Amino acid sequence: MDTLALCQHAVQEGEKSGADEIEALWMKKVNTTVKAQLGQVNEAATVFNEGMRIRVITGKAAASIFTYRLDQSSVSDAVKRALKAASASKKDPNWESLPEPGVYPHVTLWDSAMEDIGAETMAEPVTDMLELLPPDVTAYLAGHEVELTYRACANSRGIQHEDKGSLEALFLMALGILADGVTPEFLGLEILRKYDPDPAKVVTPLLDNIEKFKKPEKATSGKSQVIFSPSALEALLYYTLFRAVSGENVVRGKSKLVGKEGQKIASSCLTLHDNGMDPRGACAREMDDEGIPSQDTSIIEEGILQGFIWDHYWAKRAGCSSTGNAYYDWRATEMSLRQSTMIIHPGTFDTKEIMDIKDGYYVLDLQGAHGSNPESGDFSVVCVPAFRIKKGEIAGGVSGVMLSDNIYSLLTKMDAIGSESRVCEYSILPHVRFSGVNVATK
Amino acid sequence: MFSTLERGIVKGERSGAEYVELRAEDTLLTLIGYSDGRVDNLNSKVQTGVACRVLLNGAWGFACGSIDDVEPIVEKACSLAAVASQTRKDKIELAEITPVSEDVKKKFSQPPHEVSFEEKISRLKILHDTIKGYDKRITAISLRHTDSHGFKYILTSEGTRISEETGHVYNYCWVTGKENGTLTAARDGVGSTEQGFEYFEEETAEVIADRVGNRVIMQVEGTNPRNGSFPCVLGPRVVGVLAHEALGHLAEADLTLNSSFNGKLGKKVAADFVTMVDAPVKGTFGASKYDDEGVEMKRVEIIKKGVFTGLLTDREYAHRTGMPTCGSARAESFLFPTLIRMRNTFFEEGDYTPEELFEGIDFGYYCVDYRGGQAQLNSSFQVGIQEAFEITDGEIGNPIKDLAIxxxxTEALLLIQGAGKELGFEEGYCGKGQTAAVSSGGPHLRIKKGAILFGGRG
Incomplete structure (x- = not known):
């Protein structure tokens, strides 16, 4: 039985057994990784993860079961268990319905070459990365990963859709060896939809940064211009702004952006979209995890708040439409509403222009962003690794620098956006420069 | 189960593996989300599968999938190990252990899987209503109950044969408070891997609500902290996360060798009276009898009287470093290979009275509870603080909001000035690529100015 037919089997079983509504989401992930530690390849692994989530609604009460057993009989049994669980759950008077079919975007997320690539081929870029490292740089972890994702979704309101995607990641976590210790860890990462590993592209900028960090510079407390790398910016936004634009948090009064649609909340240079269809994004897909088509959702246009991201339930509660942001976390077994790929539209500043400041900091990564307060927007994060910039040039590495500010205040202090973007885990972001950021040092 | 796994061992040995390790799992996991009076998630998962790790030609191969496919999974792991071995200059070797054969049982009074969904939802409703009633400034409440129960089976080509009953209960709260223009939040997480649903007879709705309610109201009423370095007193929950982040991670042998603590074994790294331990402490979160390599979990003194003395190891890194095995190889589930992880990490108690901890501090901070923490290989640590107070003239003063330390x-451990007499622990999850239940703790610690940078919006 093909996978969509298996989902439809679950739906039919639920309808026969008395479910008011039922949804089946089948997922298969095949992940192959070659890893190196201590300068040598040490492990190759293939993780095969396949299962089905069945969500049933009866009397406006919902429950779901995830099963790894995918023969028809086991799926039927899972439907019955989901029904039993739903009958034990609590009626939600705000429940309206599961979603209806939509028009799915055609997004090219599949590179058939990745289906045929084996660990043997994948090992070569890893050893190539290691060979590019000089003796005074050590790789804590290097790896090459190919992930194939297949999904199918059917529900009792007529949704029937399948999609698939392939993703390649080449990564290196390395640090420089100093006379009295080590530098912080530097991360090189390339995420690609089409198989094209380029070890030099990962290693070269990383070595350049480690070399520049080795010259120590002092940091000083006070207000300063700060340039965030794409990965540092993602770390901060993921735990603050991305939470604040969740429709659930808006409806529940947990976001400071409630009631601010149409108002200016950021510098005019900021345009932010949640785009589940951009094939560059690691989170791109044709549908979300309740079968709603992915879309391009405008969040902020030239500094003005346009709207929020929604799944079907919270959109109905707010009287609007889902933006295709339902997400099922198979590890936590939890359904939630979250961003797909957040994209800041690139600006006009090339690297030299964005660094062209008299005095400030360039932050490659952040420590502790997950400890930010998503409700208040306050954050205190350590910049590591980070550089001091003087007269438009990187002067050297800095340690023990903390940024203590508030995300809503920071958004208004954005004064330059880079012209080139990078693909991160949940976003596609350029370098962004802020002015007047609160810097703390000992 | 073992007869199926034995077929996999035979397959691995015939494929040339020096070592074959099979780890099967059959676990029922439950998650119930309860937010603002609504059940927002009621999810159950039967997690069933097998992980195979083989050492072949001195490199690791790992594959996982359905238990019914154990032989092709072993074959796949062997072929992957053969690929990984091709460029190795030396062979990975394992520290010797004595294989054990044991059936380990839990002693739950109320096994989580035997408690009905209705009863679990009822507990959450009572907890929700109790938190809501704590203070009218509490405006949103998100609760998560998770539990599990199942069995894990480890069979190796060396003769280790362990079946272990597993399970846990965990309660997580995220509570939002609002007053005038202030919108803020606080969290609470508690759980047990040794008790079943009876755990909530101690961690009652009132106990949890008082704790998290107090934290969020302190955030609402608190003032912004000053930036800079000050003397401070850290409470057991923050001391625990400091133990975990500041040195705990860097004592994980796979990280130590790349960190600023490499080469420091036997050297002074902390004040003379400081002893820091990672151990399977009975009653704490994350402890079990054996790790996922089938090695018994043992106590490791990471720092003994100020000297760096111990590393957390798996069998590979025990052989590589010459340190003993200690049962620190843990995997989130059958979908992951093992990693070196902490279990329960804590500073040991000292002899300071409560008065001595605070006396003589003209201005500083008393940090009681944290929101999250992170470590870096150069020993940089960061801990977000969600409950803290000013110390003024040796007395605990005003509450502080959204602080981080x-x-x-390498500097801070040497500046610990004194330790209190009573230990406390906290429970949580560590995310080193995989999620692992851990606990950490210690006594109150007094730390000198210059050790810690405080950041906030003041």
């Missing part, structure tokens, strides 16, 4: 462990 950071520093370098």
């Amino acid at each position: 950071s520093g370098l462990a």
Whole structure:
């Protein structure tokens, strides 16, 4: 039985057994990784993860079961268990319905070459990365990963859709060896939809940064211009702004952006979209995890708040439409509403222009962003690794620098956006420069 | 189960593996989300599968999937190990252990899987209503109950044969408070891997609500902290996360060798009276009898009287470093290979009275509870603080909001000035690529100015 037919089997079983509504989401992930530690390849692994989530609604009460057993009989049994669980759950008077079919975007997320690539081929870029490292740089972890994702979704309101995607990641976590210790860890990462590993592209900028960090510079407390790398910016936004634009948090009064649609909340240079269809994004897909088509959702246009991201339930509660942001976390077994790929539209500043400041900091990564307060927007994060910039040039590495500010205040202090973007885990972001950021040092 | 796994061992040995390790799992996991009076998630998962790790030609191969496919999974792991071995200059070797054969049982009074969904939802409703009633400034409440129960089976080509009953209960709260223009939040997480649903007879709705309610109201009423370095007193929950982040991670042998603590074994890294331990402490979160390599979990003194003395190891890194095995190889589930992880990490108690901890501090901070923490290989640590107070003239003063502390462990551990007499622990999850239940703790610690940088919006 093909996978969509298996989902439809679950739906039919639920309808026969008395479910008011039922949804089946089948997922298969095949992940192959070659890893190196201590300068040598040490492990190759293939993780095969396949299962089905069945969500049933009866009397406006919902429950779901995830099963790894995918023969028809086991799926039927899972439907019955989901029904039993739903009958034990609590009626939600705000429940309206599961979603209806939509028009799915055609997004090219599949590179058939990745289906045929084996660990043997994948090992070569890893050893190539290691060979590019000089003796005074050590790789804590290097790896090459190919992930194939297949999904199918059917529900009792007529949704029937399948999609698939392939993703390649080449990564290196390395640090420089100093006379009295080590530098912080530097991360090189390339995420690609089409198989094209380029070890030099990962290693070269990383070595350049480690070399520049080795010259120590002092940091000083006070207000300063700060340039965030794409990965540092993602770390901060993921735990603050991305939470604040969740429709659930808006409806529940947990976001400071409630009631601010149409108002200016950021510098005019900021345009932010949640785009589940951009094939560059690691989170791109044709549908979300309740079968709603992915879309391009405008969040902020030239500094003005346009709207929020929604799944079907919270959109109905707010009287609007889902933006295709339902997400099922198979590890936590939890359904939630979250961003797909957040994209800041690139600006006009090339690297030299964005660094062209008299005095400030360039932050490659952040420590502790997950400890930010998503409700208040306050954050205190350590910049590591980070550089001091003087007269438009990187002067050297800095340690023990903390940024203590508030995300809503920071958004208004954005004064330059880079012209080139990078693909991160949940976003596609350029370098962004802020002015007047609160810097703390000992 | 073992007869199926034995077929996999035979397959691995015939494929040329030096070592074959099979780890099967059959676990029922439950998650119930309860937010603002609504059940927002009621999810159950039967997690069933097998992980195979083989050492072949001195490299690791790992594959996982359905238990019914154990032989092709072993074959796949062997072929992957053969690929990984091709460029190795030396062979990975394992520290010797004595294989054990044991059936380990839990002693739950109320096994989580035997408690009905209705009863679990009822507990959450009572907890929700109790938190809501704590203070009218509490405006949103998100609760998560998770539990599990199942069995794990480890069979190796060396003769280790362990079946272990597993399970846990965990309660997580995220509570939002609002007053005038202030919108803020606080969290609470508690759980047990040794008790079943009876755990909530101690961690009652009132106990949890008082704790998290107090934290969020302190955030609502608190003032912004000053930036800079000050003397401070850290409470057991923050001391625990400091133990975990500041040196705990860097004592994980796979990280130590790349960190600023490499080469420091036998050297002074902390004040003379400081002893820090990672151990399977009975009653704490994350402890079990054996790790996922089938090695018994043992106590490791990471720092003994100020000297760096111990590393957390798996069998590979025990052989590589010459340190003993200690049962620190843990995997989130059958979908993951093992990693070196902490279990329960804590500073040991000292002899300071409560008065001595605070006396003589003209201005500083008393940090009681944290929101999250992170470590770096150069020993930089950061801990977000969600409950803190000013110390003024040796007395605990005003509450502080949204504080964070950071520093370098290589400096901060040497500036610990004194430790209190009573230990406390906290429970949580560590995310080193995989999620692992851990606990950490210690006594109150007094730390000198210069050790820690405080950051906030003041």
